[in-house]
Amino acid sequence: MTMDAQRGRSGPAATRRPKEVWPAASGALRSVWRERARVAGESIAYVGQRWPTTVVVWLLIGAALALPAALYMVETNLSRAAGEWQGRPGFTVYFEPGLDASVSSGLATRLRAEPHVGDVRLITPEQALAELRGQTALRDAVEIFDGLEHNPLPVTIRATLVLGRSPDRLQEIAESAGLIPGVAEVVIEKTWLERLAAIRDVTRRIGVIVAALLGVSAVLISAASVRLAIAARLAEREVLALVGADARFIRRPFLYLGVLYGIGGAVVAAALLAAALMALEAPLARLFSSYGADLHLSGFDPMFLGVLLGCGAVLGALGARLAAAQSDRPP
């Protein structure tokens, strides 16, 4: 007896397209967000029930996130320190002695019109000598000058670069100033800027490399931890599959678990950074003050914390996704 015979048909079974065996239930009321909130609650409970393991995972991910975050803060503060430094990059134009004042004042006016040039200061020989008198270390030199009939110091212009502008343009401006008749010498003071830029560049590159390496580490830590959770809940996965849960539904608790691991790790990283900043701020302030600068460490703000938490959540979720994909063997 065949099913067709029972239905009073004689031919081979007329099979329908193998998409749906039964029609979809009509009027099924769904509460996706309620279910997700329930699963999130279960994941939080799971993390809480296994807190010793959770703390270890958070510390590992936190350590992995803290170093690139610290390098980011170093880079941010180096940039800021460069901007606030009193000895800002620039150049000094030395004029030939006895030159008409209109030449120097004309160049000063021209430089002030340059968008790349910030402060322009015209220093007369008298002002230069007065400055020398104010520096006790140069008292012997001042006494020599006092013995002379004429002040030998030249008229000078000190020009500084606008923050954030290219040092290459500074070079061009300085070179063009050197071509003006009556200019004896132009001294460009950008070596330290180049060094600082190089340090920032190295810091940034190291930061990117370290962030990539430790980001992968964070993903792997999350993946390994979630894989343990999956192994512990293998029976639950099988039962869920039997009652018709799709892969997304089965994976969801583990995805949330990965996010929790990642966010917890980010919180640990933020705490480590805060502790490091507290420990370093006083000695760094003393160091900066010895160079005549005030230290205001910046970068540890709500935006930074938000990005850190976001990165932690994404890395944790990636690890969970990796672990779930590896264990996806549909029964």
Add this chain to the structure above:
Amino acid sequence: MPGIEFSHVVMRYDNGTEALRDVSVVIPEGSMVFLSGHSGAGKSTFLRLVLRLESLTRGRILINDVDISRLARRHIPAYRRHLGVVFQDHQLLPMRSVYDNVALPLRVARMREREIGRRVRAALSTVELLDKDRVLPGALSAGERQRVGIARAVVNRPKVLLADEPTGNLDPALSRNVMSLFRIFRSLGATVIVASHDTALISGMGERVVELADGRLVGDSAA
């Protein structure tokens, strides 16, 4: 009209073992059928094929006129939501209460919590465990756990109810109780297939019996 048709089904595992050999059988909608046979006869494989836990080697399985062996993988979860499964070992989640275990298929189907509550209470009432809805499965007796498993299997009002040795761990009185529950669900329109080697129990039920031996269909009381 859901019905199940096995047509020349051959199921060979990767190790070469033939669990089913050219099995052809039709189980009409709303009927109750016992699969009998000794251990290794192919009863569980029969059920696993219906559940799409295994893929057949040859032949065809039609359910509601659809060849389920051709179902795309992404459609299998939705297909399984129309099946209810009862296992000998219950397969209850130990960390979830009786209520949450029974509610599982409804949550998978993303039903509203109010509807879930209504259906779970109805299912637990049917198996006479409404007063233990907050209890964890570990605190229940074997018979109670089996009844929770049955409540979970029927809470989604499945069109096909599959039971693999559902009375294996139960005493005769409890076994008869479970079987009477299956009859209730059959009377509500579900197709019920029970795999069991308990010949005494099966013969006392007066239902159709399909007998398997060594993977072959060797008897059908309806034939």
